[in-house]
Amino acid sequence: MIAVEQWTGEEALLLRSVMRASVREFAGRLGISPRTVSNWQRNKTSVCRPGMAQILDTALGQCTPGEQEAFRLRLAALRGEPVPSATNATARPAPFTAVSHKFLPVYLGEHSARLYAVGAPTPPGPGGLEQRVLSVSHPSAQSSTVHVYACGVAVVHLEEHQRFASLTELAVWRYRTYAKESVWAGERMKGLLQQHAGDHSLAESSLVPQYVLSAYELRDNSWSGVSLDTALQLLTTPSVLVNRQDPANVVPLGPGVEDAKFRDGWSHPEAVSFGGGVSRGVAGWSGVAYHPQADERALTMSQVVALELDAQALWALSSHILHTIEGGQDPVMPASLGWRFLRSAYFRLTTARPTETAQHRVMREAILATSELPDRLRAAQEALRDSNP
Incomplete structure (x- = not known):
């Protein structure tokens, strides 16, 4: 004991x-x-x-x-x-296959209306947000789409299938591609606005996503038990495996670092595990890692992606409102996107549904808790209520 x-x-x-x-x-x-x-x-x-x-x-x-x-x-x-x-004792770095999902949110405000008009209708996600989808061409992604939300946010979603020799190799790939993806997403959004709206008024810098969030589906691998838990933890927080002092040249921390993490059963104190007997997942501040089992009761990665798309859209929207206040101005939003809209989105995301499985509820709670999105939504809601009663 x-x-x-x-x-x-x-x-x-x-x-x-x-x-x-x-x-x-x-x-x-x-x-x-x-x-x-x-x-x-x-x-x-x-x-x-x-x-x-x-x-x-x-x-x-x-x-x-x-x-x-x-x-x-x-x-x-x-x-x-x-x-x-x-x-x-047998836990160690090993080859594996992962499906990487990158989410790059951009706040467009009123400029998103024309893109929303030409997008393909798609059912609302867990947040109940109205959205439409545009397909775009990416040089390496198996799937690349832009989800344009009626609330003035666009979320670029890239799905890439990769085989890695170790988690350290994934970590290096992740951070080296982040800067490139942000620039690509900004240029693509600018091109879409010019193509569909004839809009040349936005500065290019305003279209570059402020961050990239990743979600990984762990597929072919040789880990089990505690070693699988460690692998999911490292997928969620790969920054512990690399040196990021020079963002343009991210490199591994050194030989033996990943081995030591497996040997010690490393985990991040603020990461939250979710799943059940048929699947395992971990949610952290910088991303989500999920390993589904071949069982009809298991969550699907599409459910994780659907939640993250809505979460990133609301994060970008609430960030715009809070940054406006930090800049010394009152946020001005259309009546349809006022504090009542944020209140409604908050309750849809945080309230369990009768048809929701226990696994889905645990996943939702883990992602929302580590993202701190509910707190940001409440703060943005109060800010809009004060400035637009």
């Missing part, structure tokens, strides 16, 4: 991560309020009281041997104490 000398919010969240439970499921299994779990997320250093520590000890004791081993390895890594493990 693993002994935790002092439970803090960080250890409690680590236990939740290896149990792959949502906030509500974890609270239910412990018999506590979901608010307590949320408080741990806000204050990870808070020390649990003796009664709560006893509850956590019991929950850890009821975990499967695999979950306990994962907790032991990740706890040691969290404390900087490498712990060799017989069950993880």
Whole structure:
């Protein structure tokens, strides 16, 4: 049995991560309020009281041997104490296939209307946002589309199928392509506006996406158990494998770094696991990694992509509103896109649906929690309410 000398919010969240439970499921299994779990997320250093520590000890004791081993390895890594493990001795870098999904959001405002008019209608996603799709040509992506939203945002979506010798190789590829993709997306958006709207008024710099978010579907691989968990963690936060001091020349940190991560069962303390017995996934600030199983109950990657498209659109919209305020101006939005619109989008994203499976709910909660999108939506909503009552 693993002994935790002092439970803090960080250890409690680590236990939740290896149990792959949502906030509500974890609270239910412990018999506590979901608010307590949320408080741990806000204050990870808070020390649990003796009664709560006893509850956590019991929950850890009821975990499967695999979950306990994962907790032991990740706890040691969290404390900087490498712990060799017989069950993880064979875990090491290995070749794998991944389907990369890159999301590049751009706020266009009123300039998006003509693009929206010529796009192909498509059903709304989880956020209930009206959108249309344009196909564009990308030099290497298997699929490249622009999702134009009625709220004035365009999200470029690139799907690429890649075979890598290691996770470090993927990390280098990821960061080296980010700058190129941003420039390409900006030029493509400018071309679309000129083609369909005859619009030459926007400066090119205003069309360059501010960031790129990635989601990976892990396919052919040789990992299992704890090593699979470690691989998904590294897919979600590949920055720990590379040196990014020179953004134009991202390079591996050095030989043995990835081996050490597997040996120690590395995990990011703020990443949130999701899934169930038939699939595994991890959501983090910079992306999502998912490994579906061949089972009809498993989530599909298309469900993850649909949520991320709406999430990135709302992130870009709320960022525009908040940046306007930071610049000393009051945000001015059409009445149809005022604070009530943001309130509606917030509730659609955060409220469970009767037809939603448990896996889909856990995935949704993990992505929203790590993106902090709900907080941004609330802040933007309040800003619009103050300036446009």
